[in-house]
Amino acid sequence: MGYARVSTTEQDTALQTDALRKAGCARIFEDTVSGAKADRPGLAAALAYLRDGDVLAVWRLDRLGRSLPDLIETVGALDARGVGFRSLTESIDTTTSGGRLIFHVFGALGQFERDLIRERTKAGLTAAAARGRKGGRKPVVTSEKLQRAREYIANGLNVREAAARLKIGKTALYAALQAASAVDS
Numbered sequence: 001m002g003y004a005r006v007s008t009t010e011q012d013t014a015l016q017t018d019a020l021r022k023a024g025c026a027r028i029f030e031d032t033v034s035g036a037k038a039d040r041p042g043l044a045a046a047l048a049y050l051r052d053g054d055v056l057a058v059w060r061l062d063r064l065g066r067s068l069p070d071l072i073e074t075v076g077a078l079d080a081r082g083v084g085f086r087s088l089t090e091s092i093d094t095t096t097s098g099g100r101l102i103f104h105v106f107g108a109l110g111q112f113e114r115d116l117i118r119e120r121t122k123a124g125l126t127a128a129a130a131r132g133r134k135g136g137r138k139p140v141v142t143s144e145k146l147q148r149a150r151e152y153i154a155n156g157l158n159v160r161e162a163a164a165r166l167k168i169g170k171t172a173l174y175a176a177l178q179a180a181s182a183v184d185s
Contacts, residue, residue: 001056002028003046005063016059019088025057052082060089068110075103140168141176149173 002020004013013030020028027049031042043064050056056078058064064087065071075085075094084095085103093099125135141149145166152162159177163170 001025001046001050001054003030003043003056003058003064004028005031005033005040005042007034008032016063019059020057023057023086023088047078050078050081050083055084055086055093055095057086057088059087061087061092068106069114072103072107072110076107139176140172141166146176146180149177 002017002023002025004016004020006013006016009032011032013032017028017030029042029046029049031040033040046056056064061071064085065074078085079094084093086093086095086099092102094103128135145168149159149162149166152165153159157165159173160170163173166173
């Protein structure tokens with residue numbers, strides 16, 4: 001079985017489908033959708049159609065996966081179902097021992113990349129914290145707004161009305177009042 005995907009309606013799957021037919025694909029599923037989109041009906045139909053012993057072929061690796069981790073996950077799920085995978089351009093065929101080896105090397109590189117990103121993010125947050133910077137959004141309810149809200153509430157307004165006067169959300173004001181009362185206790 002084959003799967004072809006193009007990103008826009010101005011593009012054509014002919015190059016891919018011709019190569020897939022030449023490679024012996026009995027049936028070809030197609031999508032015209034960006035690879036970044038998770039919803040790809042043609043791919044979903046292909047995955048549902050495949051049975052144990054089938055092979056899913058694509059013209060190039062980037063036609064199947066949105067990212068390396070996504071590609072590895074998809075091919076791993078195929079393997080668990082007894083379905084092989086073949087990429088024509090990269091000459092990867094997971095039905096052979098060499099193809100499985102290459103694909104596992106790709107998987108290891110993908111994991112290595114994710115680990116590096118995680119480490120860099122953690123180091124960046126630690127460095128920012130050492131400089132006194134805190135992550136996240138700035139609080140909507142400043143100490144001045146909290147004080148004014150308390151005055152409004154003491155003078156008979158409810159939280160919703162106080163929040164409206166301060167032009168902040170009532171949920172944010174409730175949270176700030178609750179956090180302040182926890183600190184005061």
